[in-house]
Amino acid sequence: MSSAFSSRSRTSRYTSGAEAALTVLLVLLPLALGSAPTWVHGPLVVLAGLAFVLACVGAWRQQRSLHLPLLALPLGAGALLCLLQLVPLPPGLLAVLSPEAAGLRDVVLVPLGLDGPRPLSMDPPATWRELARHLAYLLTFVAAVQVCRSGRARRRLLTTLAFTGAGVAVLGLLHALLGLDTLFGVLAFVHARPPLVTPFGNPNHLAAFLGLSATVSLGLALSSEGRTRAVPYVLATVLSGMGVVLSLSRGGIAFFVFGMLAFALLLLSRRAGTERARTWRRGGMVLLCLLAVLAVGGQAASEHLAAELRTADSVEELRHSKLEQWPVLASVARAYPLGLGRGAFESVFPRYQSQPVIHTATHPENAVLQLATEFGVPGLLLLAVTLWGFGRLWRREGLGAAELAVLAGVAALGLHDLFDFSLELPASAVAAWVALASVARPEDRQRAEAPRGHVPPRVLVAGVALTAVALVALVLGWSTLETAEAELGRLVSARAPLAEVRARGLALIDRHPADHALQDLVGLAYAKAGRAEAAEALAFANRALFLNPVDAWGHRVAAHALLTLGQRTQAFLEYRLAFEAGDQALLWSEALERARTLEELQALTPDTARQAVIFASQLQRAGHQERFLPWLAWARERFDAAPEAAQLWEHEARVRLQRRELAEAEAASAEVSRRAPDALFSYLLRADVLQALGRGNEAVEVLEALGPRFLGNVELAFALARLQVDLGLTRRARESLQQVNPFVSNHSQRAQLYMLEAASYEREGLRTRALESWKSAVRMQPSGSLWFKVARLHESLHQFDAAARAVREGVQLLPEAQRGEGEAWVARLEAAERQRVEERRRERGGSGGADSVLLRALGAEEDLGTVEGEEP
Template sequence: MAPSQRSSSRYTRLAEVALATLVVVCPLALGGAAKWVLFPLGLLSGAAALLACIGARRHGQSLRFPLLAVPLAAGAALCAVQLVPLPSGVLGLLSPEAAALREFALEPLGLGGARPVSLDPPATWRELSKHVAYLFVFLATVQVSRSRDSRRRLLAVVTFTGAAVTLVGLGHALMGVTSLFGLRSWVHAHPTLVTFFGNPNHLAGFLGLGASVGVGLALTMRPPMKALPYALAAGACGLGVVLTLSRGGIVFLVLGQGLLVLWLARRRREERRGAASARSFVPVLGLVAVLAVGAYAVAEPLWAEARSADSLEKLGQSKVSLWPMMASAAAAFPALGMGRGAFEAAFPRYQSELNPNTLTHPENAVLQLAAELGLPGLMLLVLAVWGFARLARREGLDALEVSALAGVAALALHNLFDFSLELPACAVAALVVLGTVARPRERDTADAWALPSSLVSLGASGVLTALALVALQPGASRLSDAETELAEQVRARAPVETVHARGLELIDRHPADYLLYRLVASAHAARGVEGASQTLAFVNRALYLAPLDAVSHRVAAHALLATGHRSQAFLEYRLAYEAGEKGALVGDAVRRARTVEDLVAMTPDSPDIAGALLDALSWHLNRPELALAYGAWAREHFEGRPGVTALWAREARLRLTRKELPEAEAACVQVERRAPGERDTALLRAEVLRGRGESDAALRDLEALRSRHPEDLELALILASWQMDAGLTRRARQTLQSVGGLVTDYRQRARLLSMEADGLEREGLLSRAMDRRQTVARLLPSAEAYFAVARLQESLKRYDAAARSVSEGLALLPPDAREAARAWMTRLESAERARVDSRRKELLSDPRAQELEHLLGESREPLVEP
């Protein structure tokens, strides 16, 4: 009997169990994203390799090392090389960027000495452990798969695990549960199918592989009835892919099945088996039918996803648009890369475009390897593709093997737009599937080398297993954990010496993480002038590592202000705004500005922002003199730009509030010259007429303007306000009623009702005004709204209701602003008690009221004595 058909050794079967356990455990570990998954990955993969070696020795087999194992082994070796501490001269030759970081950021902090190439050594240690584990998974699968039954069982585990994951997602959907088993909610992810995978693209990749393998098992199972469970599992996996709404997952699953159909059609032509061969298309057609049904069930969201990338322009705005920036980052590390796993820490240094998300991976396998492993990584990728192509061209492949290769190819192509293979769930499943095809054959050893004796291989496996597990110790420090720990210390206002010392320890582990430097800078910034120099020292390093970090720019601005470098400080505020912090100028910088020069330094090349700064100075900060001076500079600076007309309009309105009528008239003329016939120009002219005391003419002009713009709600509200000021309350109410249908939100409705209430109060209709005030308080609860209700209730002598309204408004005030409201409520309660006492005295002095009370009292006596 051929060795491939013999009964497997019990050690080989135990290795099979270890591999199957890994295939199941990795998806359960949140798709491989859980921190604890690396230990069972290293332990079980090492156990599988050791048991496979023992099984081969007991079975009299030689261990094989396929060509596809070379990239895995070389990748682990590269990770080890990246972790070797190097003197500054050698580091400068192999990685100028790492040497520059060492010289600029680390040496002045006392963290010099030999440094590795990796910019995040703990992450590279973890990747070393993963690469060794992946090598063991692949080699153990190659050995175990010499048995046909073991091979089928491993592939069945992949398929049925995918089907089980899909069923978990369907169960959550049927029960309307949006958190995993009601226990874990995804914070940043919003998967359409709630499973162990937070990322729908990763889930689609895993399920797509399971679907392809399931089709292959169904195609090769005899008799046909035994194929039914595998066909159903494949259909479940395919349905899950559609329900993820992952465009890439769906496209590449269809592509993989298309490759399989082409191979089946070719085999049918070659073998000319007629109807018998036609049955081989049934599982594929069944999967296509399931995909069609699933697509129909989620047609609307699926169509929305498809339309989000239905043109080259939209595709260019997706993750593809980030590729040039990531390619530039990879180009900075040609020799040995930035360190496997170090992309998240190192990339902000080279990020040239704003992005609201933290970019942990390039979401492109080629760019991932180019950035983290440099040119050697790209060479290994080429070697892996060549080895896969040789494997796919091997003679004698059956439908199961072709299905497996099609599934792996689809997953690999999907990783040109995703990074699912960076996590153990998809990586382990793909290596197991690939290992079943790459198994050695007795007549074909061209793609595999015989390893040394089983005893030597056993020793090597033990050593490498120990290495994979030991590597987890220096790899235990994670970027997110370090940032969280230091941020908590800063938030808790720990002593700055403690934060500084702990920050240096964490920076030594993660030297490229800009956030650690910024957190230490923030701790020093809390000391004001005393900590300004240390603040600038650390924040400069943060900005070196992340030039687009807006918070670092703001921290730098505060420190520069403390040291008196005002122009540089306001320039940092401007850079913070340009880095994405929109409130940096209007919310913070403008309050600290003292002179026009300060405002000029912070102003970006935008008339609109200059206008926003003018509004803040004029109306919120009440600094009109500085606003006028800054407005003059802004108009001159932005002359000829579209936004300069709005700057002149702001000048006119500010002059009107200051009763500077000639200057307001001159500014209005400038607006009319630049934008004649515009709605805002006509409104400004009416405001100037009103400011000059020509209220009737202004009102006529505004009414004429309103007739030309009947759908303009804002214009109608202004007109109603002017009509009320002119005493035309009834006409104002008619104006407000005419635009009631134009209101689109609660805020507009509340403003409209407030103006109606003002008109009703002026007409003495207090009860109707109070109804509208109460509606405003319900629409937009605020202290002012409730106090307006209380004032009307007090006018109507409803003291008890007024006190309740004041109490509701008081609860919305800050604690330090409640004294006056409490006094008002006390006065209202006293007035209510006085009113009740007065009424009681009236009743007691009225004989008829006493007789009525006596009769009422008798009616309350029991009808039947006890």
């Protein structure tokens, strides 16, 4: 760094206390699960307020004035905007300032009697929490600016950031070396499976934090006096950089490289004259460290990186990436010119989603759109001021290597947040603001020329007041969407009195008016209350669907209410809409069981031919045999032009085969062959029809002719082997299985192979060999039926003890109510074993009899005879 690091002015112990508070923040926030939990906000506010107060006292004791850089303005203005968004407004003024918020009030809240004034924020508790965070960042930044007036303190803070990043990376490497997939072997991430296990559950956030710390580490290394002092920082750079690479975050790796290259270019552009040679050496060291990190990290994670990069190698993948949400997010920003409320994005965005999603979007994953949607036009103005302030630091003269590294690292972090939201979490945000404070401090020349002053007491009072406001904001923002939904869900699950559920539900809806899940839960409670409350349940479902048009639960509640009201056809249409909104299990597990007529099945049918084919399979499995063929005729006509219609004809042929309507099955098979002449399922169906018609040899010829076309196809080989076993061509069946043995890819397929092999041995009468194959099958795919098959073979070979053990294994896999017959079987086998042992004891006097019994027990006599029924 510049000569600023050589400043030896005496530091007040209060300023040292402020430095200690900032140090704790830099270490605590990354280790506290990446600062993702909401409880982190409490320590953040307390430590930030403490740092500010101590820094002000220290500046007053040293008779220094308080320095407020331009970058403090957007933080303070952001806190003020949060406060303004929380002011309750009368309905008329709300309609003028935010028509969308007024519309939500009229549709969702007024019918429930919640007709009081409403703020601009669509989720006030979330905005209260954001107010606390903005104030904490402001206090942290201003305190860090005062602390960073000391060169030694400035270097210590940056060193803390550098070594914290290295420590987090070391934690991840240790977990990888020990093979731990849970944090410290105890804590498992519920909604994440990070490639590198660290306190950060999100690999993008991990990469963003480590990228900043790695760049700062390298800057500290280049500013160190002497090679020995630079070694720890170089090591920290390599460790943090490896953490970035091993996180497998594509954006994190790309912007880490960008930060390093930007740092090298800054070094090369800021030096001239006599220092040119030294500057080139420093730039070369940056590039050398970058290459070392990429080489070591890339070698360690080459396979995983290749797999990750393959997911972004097509235009289709790019189209379905985060970029496709940007137009939708822009439309949300246009709908809320003054913002929907800082922090309220998670509850509001589902209203504007056009496609069902599996996971809830908590952030836009774009910093510009985040501010545009939550703060509106004022947020974009704050962003412009922030960029202007950062640009002034960028153009500052006389910056050292560490300061240039800070600017490059923060720039990379900010650009990364065009595709992520790392700065929305305190760990990265506090690290970035503290690092920027080391550059935004007063310049040495300005401090020397400026007259000494002191911090007035009102500044100290203001800091205490802001800390108090932040703590009050945390209290007012304690309720989150997750806790509110969990609380109401417990009441509904426990079947609490309907009046209690409604009262608590209305209180939570008043607190989180844009949350559709709360409407769903209250609606579900009303739906369970019977016909008298079904209309009210339907009203809650409609409000939930207003808040989230692709809400599967809303459609489900509506379906329950409509069934109770006797509107069955409309109810099944709601079930179908729930299916299209992503709740596919609901259609199979609940709706199909309740359908009674063909019209209801038609209402349930999905709109796409592909899903209709799946629906046909589930419908056949559900036992709607008397309505299945009429439904198939209707579905085939509806989806006649789609390629999937051939599979509907296949279902027709299969059903006809089961009903032994062979002429109709043959006609349906011919239609399948016409529509899908090259599809494998067409040939397999044709072979089954031929076998049912008694033309098994012709069916075998059909399948055998497909071998060259579908080389190594496991499904074809299994069908051919099954047919060959049925015809007694057992050796040829095993040859067919042997040909595809190298292509079997999972335990299920391997188990089927062993079962077909066992069936072929049984057909030949080789029960001992069949037994070994059945045992192999049950090891691959344990099930009660397979264990019982093993038991029957043991019993046929007079191996009663082994048979009893197999039955016990199978019984353990059955439900409790179905174990009685198996236990009786075990008792019978144990009795037979005792009788056999007693007979052997009586026959012990004659060797011939003993040998005969032994041979019979081993089943060897089964393999001594000739095999009949096999072709030469």
